[in-house]
Every structure is written in C-alpha cells, then in structure tokens.
Amino acid sequence: MGEIRCPMCGKPNPDELDVCQYCEARLKPLIGPFEPADTHEPGEGKGDSVTDWLDSLREHEGGELFEAEEEISEGEEGADESPEWPAEVASEEAGIPDWLAGLGKSLQEEGETLPEAEVGAEQDAGPFRMGDLGEAEKAGEEQDFWTAIAPQEESEPAEQLPSSGEEIPDWLQGFGESEPAAQVESDQVAQTEPGEVPDWLAELEETAGLETSTDALEVEPELEEIDWEALQPDQVDLEAEQESPPVSEDLPAAAPFTLDEEEAGLEIGEMPEWLAEVSEESSAEEAPLLEEVDASLTPAELPGWLEAMRPVETAAPVAPFIEESEGIESRGPLAGLRGVLPIEPEITHLEKPTAYAIKLQISDNEREHASLFEELVLKEGVPAPVEKGIAISPQNILRVVIFLLLFLAVGWPIYIGSQSVDLPLPSREVNQTSQLIDSVMVSEPVLLAVDYEPGFSGEMDAASASIVDHLMIRGAYLALVSTTPTGPAQAERLIKTVNNTAGHAYLDASQYANFGYVSGGPAGLLSFAQAPRGVIRYGLNGEPVWEAAPLADIQTLADFAYIVVITDRPETARVWIEQVQPTLRDTEMILVVSAQAEPLVRPYYEGLPQQVGGLVTGVAGGAAYENGMPRTILARKYWDAFSYGLTLAVIFILAGSIFNTLAGILAKRKYTFKDQK
Amino acid sequence: MRQKIPISVSIVIGVGIIVLLGYFIKFPVLAVMQQILLQWALTLAAVALLVGAINLLNVHFRRVSGRQKNSSYSLILILSLLFTFALGALFGPKSAWSLWVFNHIQVPVESSLMGLLAVVLAFASVRMLRRQLNLFSLVFLATALVMLLGAAPVLGIEIPGLHGPDGLRALIAQVPAVAGARGILIGIGLGTIATGLRVLMGADRPYGG
Numbered sequence: 099m100g101e102i103r104c105p106m107c108g109k110p111n112p113d114e115l116d117v118c119q120y121c122e123a124r125l126k127p128l129i130g131p132f133e134p135a136d137t138h139e140p141g142e143g144k145g146d147s148v149t150d151w152l153d154s155l156r157e158h159e160g161g162e163l164f165e166a167e168e169e170i171s172e173g174e175e176g177a178d179e180s181p182e183w184p185a186e187v188a189s190e191e192a193g194i195p196d197w198l199a200g201l202g203k204s205l206q207e208e209g210e211t212l213p214e215a216e217v218g219a220e221q222d223a224g225p226f227r228m229g230d231l232g233e234a235e236k237a238g239e240e241q242d243f244w245t246a247i248a249p250q251e252e253s254e255p256a257e258q259l260p261s262s263g264e265e266i267p268d269w270l271q272g273f274g275e276s277e278p279a280a281q282v283e284s285d286q287v288a289q290t291e292p293g294e295v296p297d298w299l300a301e302l303e304e305t306a307g308l309e310t311s312t313d314a315l316e317v318e319p320e321l322e323e324i325d326w327e328a329l330q331p332d333q334v335d336l337e338a339e340q341e342s343p344p345v346s347e348d349l350p351a352a353a354p355f356t357l358d359e360e361e362a363g364l365e366i367g368e369m370p371e372w373l374a375e376v377s378e379e380s381s382a383e384e385a386p387l388l389e390e391v392d393a394s395l396t397p398a399e400l401p402g403w404l405e406a407m408r409p410v411e412t413a414a415p416v417a418p419f420i421e422e423s424e425g426i427e428s429r430g431p432l433a434g435l436r437g438v439l440p441i442e443p444e445i446t447h448l449e450k451p452t453a454y455a456i457k458l459q460i461s462d463n464e465r466e467h468a469s470l471f472e473e474l475v476l477k478e479g480v481p482a483p484v485e486k487g488i489a490i491s492p493q494n495i496l497r498v499v500i501f502l503l504l505f506l507a508v509g510w511p512i513y514i515g516s517q518s519v520d521l522p523l524p525s526r527e528v529n530q531t532s533q534l535i536d537s538v539m540v541s542e543p544v545l546l547a548v549d550y551e552p553g554f555s556g557e558m559d560a561a562s563a564s565i566v567d568h569l570m571i572r573g574a575y576l577a578l579v580s581t582t583p584t585g586p587a588q589a590e591r592l593i594k595t596v597n598n599t600a601g602h603a604y605l606d607a608s609q610y611a612n613f614g615y616v617s618g619g620p621a622g623l624l625s626f627a628q629a630p631r632g633v634i635r636y637g638l639n640g641e642p643v644w645e646a647a648p649l650a651d652i653q654t655l656a657d658f659a660y661i662v663v664i665t666d667r668p669e670t671a672r673v674w675i676e677q678v679q680p681t682l683r684d685t686e687m688i689l690v691v692s693a694q695a696e697p698l699v700r701p702y703y704e705g706l707p708q709q710v711g712g713l714v715t716g717v718a719g720g721a722a723y724e725n726g727m728p729r730t731i732l733a734r735k736y737w738d739a740f741s742y743g744l745t746l747a748v749i750f751i752l753a754g755s756i757f758n759t760l761a762g763i764l765a766k767r768k769y770t771f772k773d774q775k
Numbered sequence: 776m777r778q779k780i781p782i783s784v785s786i787v788i789g790v791g792i793i794v795l796l797g798y799f800i801k802f803p804v805l806a807v808m809q810q811i812l813l814q815w816a817l818t819l820a821a822v823a824l825l826v827g828a829i830n831l832l833n834v835h836f837r838r839v840s841g842r843q844k845n846s847s848y849s850l851i852l853i854l855s856l857l858f859t860f861a862l863g864a865l866f867g868p869k870s871a872w873s874l875w876v877f878n879h880i881q882v883p884v885e886s887s888l889m890g891l892l893a894v895v896l897a898f899a900s901v902r903m904l905r906r907q908l909n910l911f912s913l914v915f916l917a918t919a920l921v922m923l924l925g926a927a928p929v930l931g932i933e934i935p936g937l938h939g940p941d942g943l944r945a946l947i948a949q950v951p952a953v954a955g956a957r958g959i960l961i962g963i964g965l966g967t968i969a970t971g972l973r974v975l976m977g978a979d980r981p982y983g984g
Binding site: 496497500501504518519520522523525526551552553554555556583584586587588590591594606612614616617618619621622624625628629632633638639640672693696697698700701704716718737738740741742744745747748750751752753754755758759761762763 | 806809810813814816817819820821824867868869873874877878881882884885886888889890893894897898900901902903904905908916919920923924926927928929930931933938939940945948949952953955956957959960963
C-alpha cells in the first residue's frame with residue numbers, strides 16, 4: 099500500500115485517501131489524472147503534460163537559484179567534485195590552525211554582537227535557498243554540510259589567495275564572482291561591521307574583487323558545485339532582478355507564447371518532440387543527481403566550539419517548516435511554483451452531510467399505538483351521530499304523566515270553582531299588614547309599586563289582589579309606579595283585575611295615577627324617593643300626575659300614607675328597602691313578595707327596628723289575607739288548585755325519590771357484584 | 776413618572792364622592808348636586824334602554840337581511856317590536872290595544888313558561904336522588920318537601936305541627952332561612968361597600984377607561 103504525501107502539510111497518507119487525514123487537504127486533484135504529491139520534485143514531470151515547457155520556463159523565471167538547480171541537474175561533474183574538499187576539511191579537523199581558532203573567537207564575538215535584524219535577515223535568506231535546492235535534503239544534513247564547509251572556506255582564502263589565485267578552484271572563483279546572494283549579504287555585513295573584517299579578508303577583497311565576510315559561509319554547498327562561469331552575468335544581476343519582474347527578456351520564457359507552425363499545430367496535451375527529449379533527459383539526470391549528492395555527503399562531526407559558532411542554528415534551532423510543508427505545484431499554470439494556495443477552495447473539501455433516515459425506527463407495537471392514537475384524534479373532530487332514542491321512553495312517559503296529573507290537579511278545581519280547602523289562618527305579618535291598610539284614609543295617597551314580571555303574575559296577582567282590594571275599599575288614592583319596563587302595564591292589569599273580580603270601579607286620574615317606569619335601578623329609586631316630582635312629571639298617558647288633588651302635597655315619598663311594594667324578586671325588594679325606606683321617616687313600607695323572595699325579605703321584617711311594616715308572601719299569604727277580609731278574590735279561587743297541586747307534587751317527588759334511591763342502590767350492588775366476578 | 780388619570784375616571788370618582796357625601800352630610804348644596812346627578816343617571820339609563828332596543832332591532836335586522844339561520848325568528852321579533860311600538864306610539868301605553876297585547880300575549884307566554892318550570896322542577900326532584908344520593912341531597916329534598924307541604928293544607932287537611940304560624944314550615948322559614956338570608960345580605964353589603972370603594976378609587980372601571 100503506497101503513501102501519498104499531502105501537498106499542504108507534507109505528511110504521508112495512504113494512497114486510497116482522497117483527503118489528507120491530518121489537514122483534510124485534497125490529496126488527489128479533481129481535474130486530470132492523479133499523481134502523488136511527494137513524487138514531484140523540481141524539474142520532474144516535464145514530459146507529463148503540455149505545461150512542461152512552462153515548467154522549464156518558470157524555473158528560469160524563478161531566478162538564478164532555479165537556474166542553479168538546472169545547472170546542477172545538467173552537470174554531474176560539479177556534483178562529483180564537491181565531496182572532495184569537505185572530506186579534506188574533515189581530515190584536517192584534528193589539527194585546527196591558530197588562525198582558525200582566532201577566527202572562531204572573532205566569529206563567536208561577532209555572532210554575539212550581530213544585530214537581530216541581520217540575524218533575522220540571514221535566517222530569512224537561508225530557508226529560501228535551502229528550500230530551492232530540493233526537498234530531499236533535510237535540515238540536519240544541511241547543517242552538517244554547513245559545518246563541514248564553513249571552516250574550509252574561511253581557511254582557504256586566508257592561506258591560498260594571497261599566494262596564488264590559480265590555487266583557488268574554478269568553481270570557487272566562479273562562486274566568488276557570481277554568487278549574488280552571498281555578495282548582497284556580505285555587503286550588508288561589511289557595511290554594518292567593517293572594523294571586524296580580518297586583514298586577510300580585506301586583501302582577498304582587493305585581489306579577487308570579492309567582498310567576503312563571515313556571512314559568505316552561508317553559501318549552500320550545492321551552489322559551489324555549479325559551474326558559475328557558464329552563467330551569464332546579466333542572468334544573475336541582482337539589481338536587475340529586484341527592479342524588474344522575474345520574467346526577463348533574455349530568457350526563453352517568452353518563447354512558448356510565440357509558437358511556430360509546428361507547435362501551433364499541436365493540440366493541447368501533446369508535446370513537441372524536442373521538448374519531450376529534453377524533458378526525458380533532464381528527468382533522467384535529475385533523479386540520480388540529488389541521490390548522489392546526498393550519498394556523497396558524509397556527515398562530519400562538528401567540534402563544540404564550532405557548533406557554538408553557528409548563528410543560524412542558535413537563532414533558528416528549528417528547521418524551516420516551509421521545506422516540508424510546502425509542496426511544488428505540479429499541474430496547471432502555477433506548476434513549478436512553491437507554496438501556492440490549493441486549487442480548490444476549502445468548501446470543496448466539505449463532504450456531504452450524513453444522511454439520516456427520516457423514517458422513524460419504531461416497532462410494530464408502537465406503530466399500532468400511534469395509529470390508534472391518530473384514529474382517536476381524528477374521531478374527536480367528527481361529530482358522533484346521535485342515536486335516535488325511542489320516541490316514547492320511560493322518562494317521556496313519566497314527564498307526560500306528571501304534566502297530566504298536575505294539570506288536572508290544578509286545572510280541575512279552578513274549572514269547577516272548588517273552594518273546599520280552608521284558607522290558611524292569617525299570620526302575624528299578614529295581620530299587621532291588614533291593620534296598616536285599615537288605617538288608610540279616603541283619598542289618602544298610597545304609592546303602589548308593581549315590580550313583578552308577567553310570568554309571575556299568577557302568583558303575584560293572587561298575593562296582592564286582596565291588598566289592592568283592601569286599599570280600594572279604604573278609598574285610597576293609588577299612585578302606581580314600577581322599576582321594570584313591563585311594570586306600568588302590569589299595574590294597569592292589576593287594577594283592572596281587582597276591579598273586575600272585586601267589583602270596584604277605580605278610574606284613572608280620579609282614583610289612581612300611573613307614574614310609569616322609573617329607570618336607573620337603585621339610583622333611580624333613590625332619586626325618586628328624594629324628589630318624586632323631579633323624576634316623574636307626567637303620567638303614562640302624558641298627563642301631569644302631580645296636579646291631582648291627593649298628590650298636590652306630595653314632595654317626597656315620605657308624604658305618602660304607605661308604600662306598598664309588590665315584587666317577585668328579592669333583589670328588587672332589597673333595593674326598595676335599602677334605598678327608599680330610610681327616606682320614609684314615619685311612613686310604613688308593606689311588601690308583597692313571592693314565595694321565593696320571602697327568605698331574603700323576612701330579615702328586614704324580623705329585624706329591630708322593623709324596616710318592613712307588613713309582609714305578605716305568595717299565594718298562601720294572599721289567601722291568609724283574604725281569610726281576614728269579608729270577601730274572597732283571586733287567592734280563594736286559586737287556593738284549592740294550589741293545595742291539590744302542591745300535594746300532588748310532593749307525592750310525586752317523594753315517591754320518585756324513594757324509587758330512584760332504591761334503584762340506585764340496586765344498581766350499585768349490581769355493578770359491585772359484576773366487578774367482584 | 777406621573778400617571779395620567781383619564782377624564783372618565785375623574786368624572787366617575789367625583790360624582791361618586793358627591794353622591795356618597797349626600798348620604799352623610801346634610802348640606803343643601805350637596806343635596807341639590809346629588810339630586811341633579813341622580814336625575815342624570817335616570818335619563819341616561821332610559822336612553823340606554825332605548826339604545827338597547829335599537830341595537831336589538833339592528834342585530835335581528837342584519838340576521839334577516841343576511842338570510843342567516845333561523846332568521847325567521849328574527850323577522851318575527853322585528854315585526855312584533857314594530858307592531859307594539861306602533862300601538863304604544865299611536866294609541867298610548869294605557870290604551871286598550873296596548874293592554875290587550877300585554878294581557879293576551881306577554882302574560883300568558885311568560886306564565887306558561889313558569890308553569891313549564893314547575894313541571895320540570897317536579898320531574899328533576901323525582902330523579903334527583905338517582906343522580907346524587909348523599910346527605911346534602913337528602914337534607915335538601917326533605918326541606919323542600921316540608922316547605923311544600925307546609926305551604927298549603929294536604930288535600931285540604933292541615934297537619935298539626937306542620938301548618939300554622941307555629942308549625943314546622945314557619946319555623947324553618949323564620950329561623951334557618953332567615954339566618955342564612957341575613958348572612959347573604961351581610962355578604963352582599965360588604966361586597967357592595969368594597970365594590971363601591973374600588974370604583975371610587977378607580978381600581979374598578981366597569982365603565983371602561
């Protein structure tokens with residue numbers, strides 16, 4: 099199983115991976131055939147695609163260092179020569195001359211006093227050159243190489259150059275003349291620290307025209323193997339390189355853009371024959387070159403004092419990461435360039451999100467429960483059909499039976515005019531009421547409030563008819579008023595009923611006045627109690643009510659002889675008592691109420707002082723009142739029907755309660771028995 | 776930050792305080808103001824009744840015009856209202872026509888509903904113990920039977936100890952019923968005071984605002 103080196107992080111990955119397992123960079127390009135990134139070296143792959151000629155062009159464009167690499171690949175002889183002198187240096191390590199020792203001391207001092215900027219510049223320049231020399235070289239090997247070559251270059255100019263320039267190797271002379279990087283660096287150091295340049299080095303500058311310094315020791319050993327004489331001066335002119343773009347007019351880089359006829363006939367992907375040959379030769383030569391260079395370099399043992407001299411190592415103990423992390427682009431227009439951004443953006447590295455199944459993984463039992471629940475929910479929205487009950491059910495029969503019996507019990511005595519049942523004896527409140535009305539003088543005004551609904555007219559007419567009859571007998575002037583909208587009509591109806599049943603001929607305006615409806619509830623009653631003339635000015639027919647003789651002296655309700663309130667509702671009775679009674683002073687208030695209002699009205703009657711002078715409740719009260727009167731009116735007619743109807747209702751309720759109680763007990767026992775089973 | 780009091784609240788509180796002071800302070804000016812304000816209340820209540828009648832007519836007119844469900848009842852209501860109003864406006868509320876409508880339509884209809892209620896109550900009382908059989912139901916039923924039997928002689932016969940001023944019915948009506956009624960009345964009085972104070976302080980605003 100092969101490995102692929104990541105073009106981004108440089109770490110090895112299994113070749114079956116598409117994305118780096120460390121940095122997730124794509125290992126295999128999306129476009130074109132895949133080639134492992136670690137197999138690409140500078141100068142390789144020239145014959146792989148049509149852009150190989152561009153590769154060579156870019157190597158020229160990259161500057162003289164790229165050219166130096168090409169020179170290295172083309173001339174193996176220089177590479178063969180280089181291992182010789184490091185070996186000699188290694189053999190001479192045992193006996194270090196004095197001048198080298200002194201130089202070591204001076205260099206050590208110089209390294210200590212060297213400005214940080216210069217150190218940094220040196221560090222910056224170093225990795226760039228080393229990286230250009232090829233990725234096969236490791237940092238440790240370079241350091242060893244440095245340690246091997248550094249004293250050699252220092253010692254040789256000091257001993258050999260002054261005597262004879264011929265003893266200097268050609269490659270070193272070429273290096274001294276054409277190494278622009280070393281020249282620039284040496285210029286910088288010479289300008290900053292000129293006083294520390296040794297004498298022998300100054301002489302060397304004069305004779306060879308080469309500005310040397312301790313920084314010249316940083317020249318890569320591979321560069322020493324280059325045949326510098328073959329290089330054109332204009333090609334390594336540093337100033338021209340800095341001022342002009344990398345592409346030079348002299349370089350054949352522009353040639354590919356001026357295709358001749360043969361090349362114009364080529365299609366994309368095809369390569370000219372001459373270029374294919376060159377690329378094959380160069381690729382065949384470059385691979386063994388680097389291997390031989392590495393193999394020929396024997397690691398040297400560096401003395402401690404020399405180890406301490408290495409400013410690069412002390413300042414940058416860590417090997418430059420660019421060399422490992424940055425690969426060389428192998429394809430496309432940027433092929434041959436180092437450290438280019440990846441072709442594809444990071445977003446293309448994103449994988450599709452993991453697809454999750456939408457379908458719930460539920461069991462059959464859960465699915466059954468869910469379907470049952472869904473069915474129940476759906477049923478909630480559907481109206482359940484109402485089962486048509488039996489038209490004649492026992493309950494309907496019971497209702498009909500109750501209705502018929504009550505109807506007969508109530509209707510039959512009325513129909514036949516039965517008066518067989520004795521009237522009840524007058525109670526204390528009934529007697530008190532009768533005594534009060536007995537004291538009414540003729541034409542004395544009596545306020546009669548008719549505040550009951552038409553639905554209660556059956557009970558209230560029977561309860562109040564005897565009292566009204568009594569008032570008519572006494573010849574009182576009746577002032578009819580009501581706090582309910584139907585009250586005025588109800589009052590007219592009551593007067594007419596009493597006239598008809600008792601044989602009176604009470605006439606409007608002369609014997610009674612209908613004040614009509616007093617709105618406002620309690621507030622209206624209070625206002626009416628305080629200033630009746632301000633509230634009621636005209637009668638029900640629009641006539642001025644206060645012009646009647648009996649009402650001429652009425653300024654407040656206290657001026658009436660009595661206030662008789664006929665009502666079926668306890669609330670109305672309470673309002674009359676609470677709002678009107680306090681304004682009456684000595685005038686008594688008589689209440690004729692329905693049976694349902696009795697419990698709430700009786701406290702006002704039972705209380706001390708009495709707020710209600712007389713109280714008549716329901717049909718029984720009216721019947722009792724009639725019992726004390728010389729003649730019978732409505733209560734007497736209703737009393738037999740009332741008595742029979744109540745008795746029958748009580749029998750129904752009692753019998754039905756006993757039956758249903760037993761039925762309920764039996765049903766409970768039945769259910770309990772079933773549960774026990 | 777000062778809180779703004781709506782004008783309606785100020786009016787209500789002012790009027791309420793004036794009317795309330797009229798009960799306790801016998802000051803002529805207060806009495807006159809109280810009376811005037813109360814008469815305004817009467818007028819406004821009457822107008823509100825008229826507005827209610829007009830609104831009722833409007834609502835049912837919309838139902839009829841929109842041909843909504845059971846709009847025939849609305850049509851009957853509108854015709855009845857207009858007919859009664861026409862009778863009262865033309866002949867007066869005390870006229871024979873107006874009283875005939877009242878005596879021969881409104882009173883029988885409402886009285887029949889009350890008679891129907893008596894039958895329904897009797898039937899419900901019959902089935903009451905089947906639905907709910909407990910001590911309170913038994914006490915309620917027994918009390919109702921005593922009050923019914925004591926209200927009138929049973930088949931024309933008065934039962935000693937049940938009927939009469941000193942009978943069981945009178946005892947129940949005058950002692951436990953009055954005691955309970957007084958408790959209710961006291962509660963009503965306290966609730967009325969609390970409600971009145973809240974309205975006077977603006978805490979309760981049944982009028983809105």
